[in-house]
Amino acid sequence: xxxxxxxxxxxxxxxxxxxxxxxxxxxxxxxxxxxxxxxxxxxxxxxxxxxxxxxxxxxxxxxxxxxxxxxxxxxxxxxxxxxxxxxxxxxxxxxxxxxxxxxxxxxxxxxxxxxxxxxxxxxxxxxxxxxxxxxxxxxxxxxxxxxxxxxxxxxxxxxxxxxxxxxxxxxxxxxxxxxxxxxxxxxxxxxxxxxxxxxxxxxxxxxxxxxxxxxxxxxxxxxxxxxxxxxxxxxxxxxxxxxxxxxxxxxxxxxxxxxxxxxxxxxxxxxxxxxxxxxxxxxxxxxxxxxxxxxxxxxxxxxxxxxxxxxxxxxxxxxxxxxxxxxxxxxxxxxxxxxxxxxxxxxxxxxxxxxxxxxxxxxxxxxxxxxxxxxxxxxxxxxxxxxxxxxxxxxxxxxxxxxxxxxxxxxxxxxxxxxxxx
Amino acid sequence: xxxxxxxxxxxxxxxxxxxxxxxxxxxxxxxxxxxxxxxxxxxxxxxxxxxxxxxxxxxxxxxxxxxxxxxxxxxxxxxxxxxxxxxxxxxxxxxxxxxxxxxxxxxxxxxx
Numbered sequence: 111x112x113x114x115x116x117x118x119x120x121x122x123x124x125x126x127x128x129x130x131x132x133x134x135x136x137x138x139x140x141x142x143x144x145x146x147x148x149x150x151x152x153x154x155x156x157x158x159x160x161x162x163x164x165x166x167x168x169x170x171x172x173x174x175x176x177x178x179x180x181x182x183x184x185x186x187x188x189x190x191x192x193x194x195x196x197x198x199x200x201x202x203x204x205x206x207x208x209x210x211x212x213x214x215x216x217x218x219x220x221x222x223x224x225x226x227x228x229x230x231x232x233x234x235x236x237x238x239x240x241x242x243x244x245x246x247x248x249x250x251x252x253x254x255x256x257x258x259x260x261x262x263x264x265x266x267x268x269x270x271x272x273x274x275x276x277x278x279x280x281x282x283x284x285x286x287x288x289x290x291x292x293x294x295x296x297x298x299x300x301x302x303x304x305x306x307x308x309x310x311x312x313x314x315x316x317x318x319x320x321x322x323x324x325x326x327x328x329x330x331x332x333x334x335x336x337x338x339x340x341x342x343x344x345x346x347x348x349x350x351x352x353x354x355x356x357x358x359x360x361x362x363x364x365x366x367x368x369x370x371x372x373x374x375x376x377x378x379x380x381x382x383x384x385x386x387x388x389x390x391x392x393x394x395x396x397x398x399x400x401x402x403x404x405x406x407x408x409x410x411x412x413x414x415x416x417x418x419x420x421x422x423x424x425x426x427x428x429x430x431x432x433x434x435x436x437x438x439x440x441x442x443x444x445x446x447x448x449x450x451x452x453x454x455x456x457x458x459x460x461x462x463x464x465x466x467x468x469x470x471x472x473x474x475x476x477x478x479x480x481x482x483x484x485x486x487x488x489x490x491x492x493x494x495x496x497x498x499x500x501x502x503x504x505x506x507x508x509x510x511x512x513x514x515x516x517x518x519x520x521x522x523x524x525x526x527x528x529x530x531x532x
Numbered sequence: 533x534x535x536x537x538x539x540x541x542x543x544x545x546x547x548x549x550x551x552x553x554x555x556x557x558x559x560x561x562x563x564x565x566x567x568x569x570x571x572x573x574x575x576x577x578x579x580x581x582x583x584x585x586x587x588x589x590x591x592x593x594x595x596x597x598x599x600x601x602x603x604x605x606x607x608x609x610x611x612x613x614x615x616x617x618x619x620x621x622x623x624x625x626x627x628x629x630x631x632x633x634x635x636x637x638x639x640x641x642x643x644x
Binding site: 317318319320321381384385386387389391392428431432435444 | 576577578579580581582583
């Protein structure tokens, strides 16, 4: 029996770590998706943002984020978790694990940290796409510090750390709200202060599309995100080592996949009917919308219901992208629509797919997350804007932020015998 | 000597190349170019918004030839590149002052 308990602890820890690694890989998905949907002159900079934000998120979460989000019994109250210092090396004793019973630990503390850490990075990745092609690199990095060290862990505590949203029985399985709506709210605040890319909107309200440079990369990025989402939602079941849990994990995998399929088909259909053409970028956004929509509750619904919830997300995302353009909110990759608008839909849909959920509580959770993240992000962006500025010069924007911010080109076409120049 | 420059529809390049080979043209330089003429641009769609592409992709051929081939080259290109639809392109003929083959140093018609 003791050996079985140890084995099950090892299995659940292993499951946690591997699904965490899958979620880490979503950072690559975001990087490819965003690199594909910006112009080639801004490719190196968006890649720098994507990989650097991941590193910043990891460090900030180790230093203070994890302590804020999961204070355990040390929480001050259900609103304010208090500050609890740097992640240490303590993990569970063998004796505590093999004692078994209700409260016995069934996975390693550090595997929990690892799994939660990659979620913070995902929330921050959502931001980078929306502000692409015009924001200063280091203004973005400063924001990443505040977002991953404080803004995200606070609302994360309210739900997953045992705070007041959790007490109210607000339901958000893997983070349609806590992760995706959070990232999109921060992105919206940033975009409002930043303004649209030069040339995107004409003086008489006309919209000038700025096509992405590399749709193969954007498609690869979407596939990577789709794959990573099995870790995102599947891992959020937190346990796999008995029949009930294993079945639940399988259910989550299937529902997550079906929602993506539903979202994709719906968005492709809507695009074809609305525009007369099947715009690939809308198709990709549709798959991601399906994934975001099901993230709040991938367990209790049937595969068919999950497909429908994803499909509604896919319809919503197309209209949201068109609507934001009408409002002159310039989001090059559609992040605010995919993660924000559809994130909200995901939270609401829980009231449909999970009989134990209450629509009222879902709306309170939705409003709380949006208000908290939007206001704190707006203040943070505003302070950064006042101190160092958030937007590159018009000349740099024209030349491309690759040269202006990073000093490199993603695709240096002309090289002579000396290796550079011409 | 003459330099014949032709702007043609890209999908006609192979036909034109064959037609020129048949009448004994020894070499052609090809460039992908963009521009507009009477055909003007066309509209495309991205994320639900239409936009106009003002410059259409074309292929530019440059053929350096001896004077006696000029009429036959013009005829070959005109025939091979013709679709009868707008946007078939144009042919320009220039006088060529000198030609030199870099490898051997030959000059004039010998170098073509």
